[in-house]
Amino acid sequence: MKSVALKRAVPIDMKPALEASTRPYRILYFDHTAILSGGEIALLNLIRHADRRLVTPIVVLCSEGPLAERLREVCEVHVIPLPESLRNKRKDSLGWRSALKFRDVAALALYTFRLSGFAREHNIDLIHTNSLKADVIGGVAGRLAKLPVVWHVHDRIEEDYLPKSMVHAFRFLCEILPSYVITNSRAVLETLRLKQARPRASIPPGVEPRTLSAARNSVGPLVSLAEERADRQVVALIGRICPWKGQHIFLEAAAAVRKQFPNATFKIVGAALFGEQQYEAKVRRLCTALNLDGAVEFTGFCSNVPELLAEVDLVVHASTSAEPFGQVIIEGMAAAKPIVATNGGGVPEIVIDNVTGLLVPMSDAPGMADAICKMLSDPATARRMGVRGQDRVRDHFSIESTALKVEAVYREVLGSA
Numbered sequence: 001m002k003s004v005a006l007k008r009a010v011p012i013d014m015k016p017a018l019e020a021s022t023r024p025y026r027i028l029y030f031d032h033t034a035i036l037s038g039g040e041i042a043l044l045n046l047i048r049h050a051d052r053r054l055v056t057p058i059v060v061l062c063s064e065g066p067l068a069e070r071l072r073e074v075c076e077v078h079v080i081p082l083p084e085s086l087r088n089k090r091k092d093s094l095g096w097r098s099a100l101k102f103r104d105v106a107a108l109a110l111y112t113f114r115l116s117g118f119a120r121e122h123n124i125d126l127i128h129t130n131s132l133k134a135d136v137i138g139g140v141a142g143r144l145a146k147l148p149v150v151w152h153v154h155d156r157i158e159e160d161y162l163p164k165s166m167v168h169a170f171r172f173l174c175e176i177l178p179s180y181v182i183t184n185s186r187a188v189l190e191t192l193r194l195k196q197a198r199p200r201a202s203i204p205p206g207v208e209p210r211t212l213s214a215a216r217n218s219v220g221p222l223v224s225l226a227e228e229r230a231d232r233q234v235v236a237l238i239g240r241i242c243p244w245k246g247q248h249i250f251l252e253a254a255a256a257v258r259k260q261f262p263n264a265t266f267k268i269v270g271a272a273l274f275g276e277q278q279y280e281a282k283v284r285r286l287c288t289a290l291n292l293d294g295a296v297e298f299t300g301f302c303s304n305v306p307e308l309l310a311e312v313d314l315v316v317h318a319s320t321s322a323e324p325f326g327q328v329i330i331e332g333m334a335a336a337k338p339i340v341a342t343n344g345g346g347v348p349e350i351v352i353d354n355v356t357g358l359l360v361p362m363s364d365a366p367g368m369a370d371a372i373c374k375m376l377s378d379p380a381t382a383r384r385m386g387v388r389g390q391d392r393v394r395d396h397f398s399i400e401s402t403a404l405k406v407e408a409v410y411r412e413v414l415g416s417a
Contacts, residue, residue: 024056025410028124030115030141032087032133034065034079035273036301037240038327039154042184042205043067043130048074049206049403055410058122060115062087066303080114083107086133088274112137116144125414128152129178132170139177148179148413156324156345157191174198179413182406184325185346199413203406204349205327206399207334233376236267236312238305238328242276246318246342247283249365253318255290256369261376264295269308271301309335314375314382317341320363326350330397333357333389338382340371350397356389 027050031043044067047057057075061068062082071077086104115137119127127149129138135151142149155161157170174181174192181200183189189202235257237250247268254266272280287296302308305328309315315332317323322345329350332339339357341347342364353359358371375382 024052024054025125025414026056026058026123027410028119028122028127029057029059029130030061030127030134030138031059031067031130032062032082032137033131034061034063034067036066036070037273038205038325039130039152039184040067041327042154043152044070045206045208045399046403046406047071048208049399051403051407054407058124060118062111078118080111080118082111108137112140112144115141119145119147126150126410130154135170135178136173139173143177149177150180150182150409150413151178152182152184153188153192154184154324156188156322158322160321180409182409185349187322187346187349188324201405201409203402203409204325204346204397205330206397206402207330207393208399233261233264233314234267234312235264235314235316235372235376236269236308237316237318238269238302238308238332239317240270240276241268241272241280241283242274243279244319244321245270246320246363247279248286249320249363249368250316250318251283251286251290251292251296252365253316253368253372254292254296256366257372257376258292258295260373264376266292266296267299267308267312268296269299269302269305305331306335309337312337313379314372315339316368316372317347318368319344319347321345322362323347330393333386334393334397336383336386336390338375338385339389340368340375342368350392351389352392356385356392 029043029047031040033040047059050057059071059075059077061077061079064079068077068079086107119141124145124147127138127142127147129135129149130152132155135153139149139151151174157167159167162170171193175195175198179199181192181194181198183192183200183202184205186202189200194200235254237247239245241247250268257264284298287293299308309332315329315337317326317329317339319342323342325346326341329339329341329347333350333356339351341351341357341359342362343359344362348359351357351359358374360367360371
C-alpha cells in the first residue's frame with residue numbers, strides 16, 4: 001500500500017508531560033448511535049482509558065442503547081433524542097434527494113442548535129465526533145458554539161461505500177468543519193483526500209490490556225485446539241450481519257472446507273443491525289441450501305468476544321469491500337488466533353500475510369476455503385501465526401497507545417485554539 005505522509009503526525013512513542021492547567025479538558029464525545037458496532041466499541045475503549053488528569057469525558061448520544069449503558073459505568077452520559085428516521089438511515093441510502101427533505105433538514109437544524117447549546121452550557125472545550133452523521137452534526141454545532149471539533153472517521157469515503165454525492169459533500173465538509181481529523185487507518189485517511197494544510201493523523205483503535213493478558217496466560221505449547229480435539233475444528237466469522245461483511249462468502253467457503261475437513265464447524269457471530277434483517281434471512285437460507293445447518297451456529301450478538309474466542313481455532317474476516325480497519329481482526333489476534341482475512345482497506349495494516357495470518361482476495365470463496373484448509377491442515381504453523389499476531393497487537397495496537405495519541409491531538413488543537 002502506498003504510504004501516507006501524515007500532516008503534523010502524532011509521535012508514536014512519546015508520552016507527553018501533562019499540561020499545567022486548572023482543570024482537565026472537558027471533551028464532549030458525540031455519536032449518533034448507541035448500538036455497539038466497531039466504531040462505538042472503539043469509542044468505549046478510548047473513553048475508558050482516557051487520562052482523567054487531562055480529560056473529563058462527557059458523552060452525548062442520540063438514543064438509549066448498549067453503548068449508553070456501558071459508558072455510564074465510566075463517565076457522564078446524556079441522551080438528546082434524534083428522530084429514528086434520521087438516526088437509522090443507512091449510509092448507502094444517503095444522497096441529495098434524501099438529504100434535502102425539508103422535514104429532515106429542519107430536524108437536523110434543530111438538533112444542531114440543541115447540541116451547540118448543550119456544549120456551551122456544560123463548558124465544553126472540544127467536541128470529538130465518532131460517526132459520519134455525528135461528524136456533520138457535531139461539526140456544525142462546534143462552529144455555532146465557537147469550539148474546536150475533532151472528527152474521528154471510521155468509514156471509507158469512497159463511491160463503493162457511499163453515494164457519489166455524499167462522498168463529494170463529506171470531503172468538502174472535511175476541509176471546513178473539523179479542526180483536526182483522526183482516522184482509524186491509513187487506508188481511510190487516503191480516501192478523504194485532504195489538502196496538505198489540514199491537520200490529520202491515522203490512529204488505530206486499540207484493545208484492552210486485560211484481553212491481551214488473559215490470552216497470553218492461555219497460550220501453551222505450539223499445538224492448536226484442532227490438534228487437541230481433531231473431531232471439531234471451530235472456525236468463526238465475527239461481525240454484524242450485512243452484505244458487505246460477506247457472511248454468504250464465508251458459507252460458500254465453509255461448504256468447500258467441509259469436503260476436506262468433514263468435522264469442521266463454523267460460527268457466525270453477530271446480529272443484523274440497521275435494517276439488514278432481510279440479508280440475514282437470505283444467509284440462513286443459503287446455509288440450508290448448502291447442507292450446513294448441522295455445521296454452522298448463528299450465535300447472535302456476542303457481548304463477550306474474548307470468552308467466545310477461547311473456543312475457536314481460526315478467525316475469518318470475509319468483507320467483500322475494503323474494510324476501513326477491522327476491529328474483530330485485532331480482537332482475534334489479541335487472543336492469539338491465526339487469521340484468514342480479505343485483502344483490502346485497512347486490513348493489510350493489521351495482518352502480515354504468511355506471518356500473522358493469510359490474506360485472500362475479496363469475494364473469493366474458493367480462495368478463502370483454500371486458506372482455511374491450509375490453516376487447519378498445519379495447526380502448528382497456524383498456532384505460531386496466532387502467537388506472532390498477539391505480539392503484533394501488543395506492540396502496535398494497545399489501547400494505552402491509542403489514548404495517548406488522541407490526547408496528544410487534544411493538546412495540539414486546544415493549545416492552538
